[in-house]
Amino acid sequence: MTILLTGGTGKTASPLSKLLLQAKQPVVLATRSGKVPAPFSGVRFDWLDSSTYNIPFDAYSDIDRIYIVAPPVMDMFPPMKAFIDYAVERGVKRFVLLSAGVLEIGGPSMGKAHEYLDSLKVEYCALRPSWFIENFTTQYADLIKTRNEIVSATGDGLLGYVSTEDIADVAFKALVEEKIDNNNPIIVGPELVSYDQIADMLTEILGRKITHTKLTEAEFKKVLIGRGMPEDYAQMMTILDSVHVARGGEEQLFRRADVVGKRTLRAFLEARPVTVCP
Ligand SMILES: NC(=O)c1ccc[n+]([C@@H]2O[C@H](COP(=O)([O-])OP(=O)(O)OC[C@H]3O[C@@H](n4cnc5c(N)ncnc54)[C@H](OP(=O)(O)O)[C@@H]3O)[C@@H](O)[C@H]2O)c1
Structure with missing residues (x-):
């Protein structure tokens, strides 16, 4: 059972990947180049190029949980929906979405992806952090x-500036614990x-x-x-x-x-x- 982290070398996935490694959870980091720092394994994935969506699953057939950092574009929902649908087809059971404190379910940007996950028969958690330290x-x-x-x-x-290490602590639990306690946590510093x-x-x-x-x-x-x-x-x-x-x-x-x-x-x-x- 492998966890895929999108935004794999970014501000939140970096501390999250370290927590997963310490806990001996199989984890793979997605970036556009597939290059990631040792000792992690990387895989090529580009939100804006759907021909890359299969690459993580072909390389790791047991991916069942995904940490989602949204594509860095305004019109982010179409690629997010396409990838979530594909991931569900490939057996993913749980998504942890990095949203934002300001975004209610159904709101703009990640709020739409939050609403979409809620409409599916999957386990999910939409993290809603404040601004990052x-x-x-x-x-x-x-x-x-x-x-x-x-x-x-x-x-x-x-502002309640929050550390990405504190966000990673919440994401870690949402990814590995048997049950997700709160699927819409507001996280502040x-x-x-x-x-x-x-x-x-x-x-x-x-x-x-x-x-x-x-x-x-x-x-x-x-x-x-x-x-x-x-x-x-x-x-x-x-x-x-x-x-x-x-x-x-x-x-x-x-x-x-x-x-x-x-x-x-x-x-x-x-x-x-x-x-x-x-
Ligand atoms: N900053 C804040 O204060 C704040 C507060 C609340 C919420 N947020 C939300 O947090 C999210 C950003 O999270 P973060 O800071 O952890 O990420 P980040 O550091 O911005 O993410 C960078 C990562 O994303 C990868 N990446 C960039 N473009 C990509 C693409 N087209 N396809 C696939 N991977 C791509 C990068 O790798 P490569 O470049 O190698 O591909 C890198 O691994 C945003 O959605 C933002 O709205 C931010």
């Missing part, structure tokens, strides 16, 4: 390094923080002044496009900042969370100051 070493790191700045359209909105507070935290940890610049929707969207994000995706991410977070949506999710992670943003940043240093 690890964004600080990826998309946010550049401006911190080059301009001592974090930018957002969140105003004074609060241990504390609510605003970007002003995060800028103060970074200032203290890095020993240089870091500023949170409060941008308008149009300014923030331009920054995202400048980071290489497609226009439609940048529009959606901007609305998440300027409407969902700024108006207290993440704060409300934090207050009704099912899982509160242990790892703090401060501990993460203190352990990796070099990733946000010039």
Whole structure:
């Protein structure tokens, strides 16, 4: 019985793959190239190329559980539906979908895949995490390094930043335990923080002044496009900042969370100051 992790070398699947390895669960990581770090086994799979959908199952005929990280495109449901249908045909019994706190079942993006899984006779869990702490070493790191700045359209909105290791803990249980306890868990980190507070935290940890610049929707969207994000995706991410977070949506999710992670943003940043240093 093998577990297939899509997004296999990504931010959430990386800690998840380590937990599975430690627990001696057979696991294979899917990426577009099929190349993955040792000691893992990799397999080629591209959400946007349906001729690759059979490759994992032909290589590992006993795949029965899949961790789904959605395709990185706005119109993600058609390939997700096609692959889920194919996987069910090939004997998959359980799916763990990485959705997002903000997305209710039937909502846009992963919300549609959540609804589709719910309509099938399969076991599933749709994880609904808050923003990832690890964004600080990826998309946010550049401006911190080059301009001592974090930018957002969140105003004074609060976020329950969560570690992908805490998300992986929940995904691990949903994949390996006999029964899925909660198939729709909202997962947050241990504390609510605003970007002003995060800028103060970074200032203290890095020993240089870091500023949170409060941008308008149009300014923030331009920054995202400048980071290489497609226009439609940048529009959606901007609305998440300027409407969902700024108006207290993440704060409300934090207050009704099912899982509160242990790892703090401060501990993460203190352990990796070099990733946000010039
Ligand atoms: N960041 C946040 O704060 C946040 C919060 C809530 C929810 N989410 C959701 O989390 C998801 C991202 O999860 P993540 O951060 O764990 O993943 P990630 O780090 O963005 O995923 C990268 C992985 O996906 C693979 N990949 C990229 N394009 C692919 C394609 N076309 N077909 C197959 N594999 C592909 C990459 O490998 P190759 O490049 O080698 O193919 C790599 O293994 C998104 O759906 C996002 O909406 C994010």
